Structures are given as structure tokens and as C-alpha cells.
Amino acid sequence: MPEGRHEDFEIVTHSITMQQVADVYGFKINRKGFMRCPFHANGSERTPSLKVYQGYRGFHCKACGVGGDVIRFVELLNNLTPLEAMMELAATFQIQISTDVDISPETIERAKQARFEQQKAIILEQQKQADLKRLGTLIQAFEREIEESQPFSDMWCYCQNKLPILRGEWELLFNSINKRN
Numbered sequence: 001m002p003e004g005r006h007e008d009f010e011i012v013t014h015s016i017t018m019q020q021v022a023d024v025y026g027f028k029i030n031r032k033g034f035m036r037c038p039f040h041a042n043g044s045e046r047t048p049s050l051k052v053y054q055g056y057r058g059f060h061c062k063a064c065g066v067g068g069d070v071i072r073f074v075e076l077l078n079n080l081t082p083l084e085a086m087m088e089l090a091a092t093f094q095i096q097i098s099t100d101v102d103i104s105p106e107t108i109e110r111a112k113q114a115r116f117e118q119q120k121a122i123i124l125e126q127q128k129q130a131d132l133k134r135l136g137t138l139i140q141a142f143e144r145e146i147e148e149s150q151p152f153s154d155m156w157c158y159c160q161n162k163l164p165i166l167r168g169e170w171e172l173l174f175n176s177i178n179k180r181n
């Protein structure tokens with residue numbers, strides 16, 4: 001089973017209406033736009049309660065609450081995965097999707113790895129930004145302490161000694177964040 005691309009789902013859900021799908025799978029829609037819901041009461045309800053929306057807005061059953069787009073409908077109806085349901089609809093309605101073209105497993109693997117690396121870089125960057133912020137807050141606290149404490153007191157000396165180290169760490173971090181931009 002080839003990897004489905006996000007666009008394929010978009011293409012399929014915006015190419016077929018729920019009316020067309022109901023039609024193909026043998027459901028009758030009444031004049032008010034309702035059909036018998038196949039997802040509750042074994043599909044044998046007397047008053048149709050599944051609303052078929054106009055255009056590409058899918059369906060919703062007023063009785064059991066199940067709803068979604070055309071892919072979701074076929075997924076539930078035929079007990080398929082979303083990808084299988086999407087491909088079934090694409091095949092039934094002859095919609096051209098990217099999975100029609102053979103994508104090599106290597107290409108998919110590379111794309112996955114690239115996506116993973118990208119996410120990892122973003123997380124690391126966010127961590128650095130958070131560390132920088134925390135360090136900045138700490139530096140401010142030390143500066144305040146120096147202002148408020150007696151000059152040459154133990155606390156004053158402690159802060160005076162620590163501040164250059166903290167500032168150095170802040171600068172290193174700041175540079176490592178900004179050198180890549």
C-alpha cells in the first residue's frame with residue numbers, strides 16, 4: 001500500500017459530494033436530504049436520520065452522532081483505513097491522485113527522515129530559546145540583588161562573582177541561536 005499524501009485526501013474530499021457517494025453505495029436520500037444511517041440500529045432505522053449535506057460538507061447522523069467527510073463515510077461503511085477509503089473513492093470515481101504514481105520506498109523514507117530532522121531542529125531551537133529566557137530572568141534577579149544588597153556584603157560579592165559567568169553563558173547561547181539565521 002503506497003503512502004497517501006495529505007493532498008490526496010483534500011483532492012478526494014473536494015471532488016465528490018456525499019450525494020454521489022450515497023448514490024454509488026446504494027443509499028436513497030429523501031427530499032429533506034436524509035438517508036437511513038448504516039452506522040446504528042444495523043442500518044434498519046425507520047426514519048432516516050443521516051443528513052447528507054450539500055456540496056463537499058459530508059454527512060452527519062442526528063441519531064448516533066457519526067459524521068465526517070466522504071472518506072470517513074466509506075471508511076466506516078467498509079471497515080477500511082482512511083488511506084484505503086480514500087483510494088477506494090479515488091478508484092470508484094476515477095480521481096487522479098498522487099498515489100497513482102509509483103513513489104519509491106526510498107523517496108518516502110527520505111521524506112520521513114527529513115521531516116523528523118526538521119521537527120527535531122525546531123524542538124532544539126525552542127529549548128534553547130526557553131533556556132535563554134530563563135537565563136535572562138536569572139541575570140536580572142542577580143542584578144537586582146546587587147542593587148538592593150549592601151556593597152561588599154557576602155550576597156553582593158556572590159552576585160558580582162556569578163554575574164559575568166551567567167552573562168557569558170547567555171552570550172554563548174544567544175550566539176548559537178543566531179548564527180544559523
Ligand SMILES: [Zn+2]
Pocket residue numbers: 037038039040050061062063064065066
Ligand atoms: Zn446513525
